[in-house]
Amino acid sequence: MKRIFLMFVAAILTVGVVTAQLKQSAEAAKADTKVLKTTIKVPTIVCGSCVTTVTNALKKVDGVKTAKVDLKKKTATVTYASTKATVDKLEKAIADAGYDANDVKRNPEAYEKLDACCKTDEKK
Numbered sequence: 715m716k717r718i719f720l721m722f723v724a725a726i727l728t729v730g731v732v733t734a735q736l737k738q739s740a741e742a743a744k745a746d747t748k749v750l751k752t753t754i755k756v757p758t759i760v761c762g763s764c765v766t767t768v769t770n771a772l773k774k775v776d777g778v779k780t781a782k783v784d785l786k787k788k789t790a791t792v793t794y795a796s797t798k799a800t801v802d803k804l805e806k807a808i809a810d811a812g813y814d815a816n817d818v819k820r821n822p823e824a825y826e827k828l829d830a831c832c833k834t835d836e837k838k
């Protein structure tokens with residue numbers, strides 16, 4: 715009987731220690747998450763519709779907090795969680811929406827699907 719009691723106590727202690735460790739590592743992961751900010755060049759945007767398309771594409775990326783596209787400056791300023799998103803992912807999201815992003819060229823298929831007013835090639 716005493717033995718069962720001791721095993722019971724040991725089990726409770728083990729659960730307690732494991733829980734504390736899990737809590738610690740969760741807090742450590744949280745502390746490592748930083749909100750980063752980056753500005754990406756989007757030289758091929760030409761109108762409000764482009765701004766909406768790029769903004770929505772960025773907001774769909776996991777970890778993105780805010781996305782603000784400036785039509786005049788032709789930039790997209792993004793804040794994102796360092797543990798989830800990367801600049802590469804953000805650039806790719808913009809390229810997949812049909813627009814150049816920094817040195818990443820747009821996805822040609824996505825570009826073809828854009829509204830006529832957003833296609834920069836014809837306006838050169």
Ligand SMILES: [Cu+2]
Nearest residue numbers: 761763764832
């Ligand atoms: Cu447009």
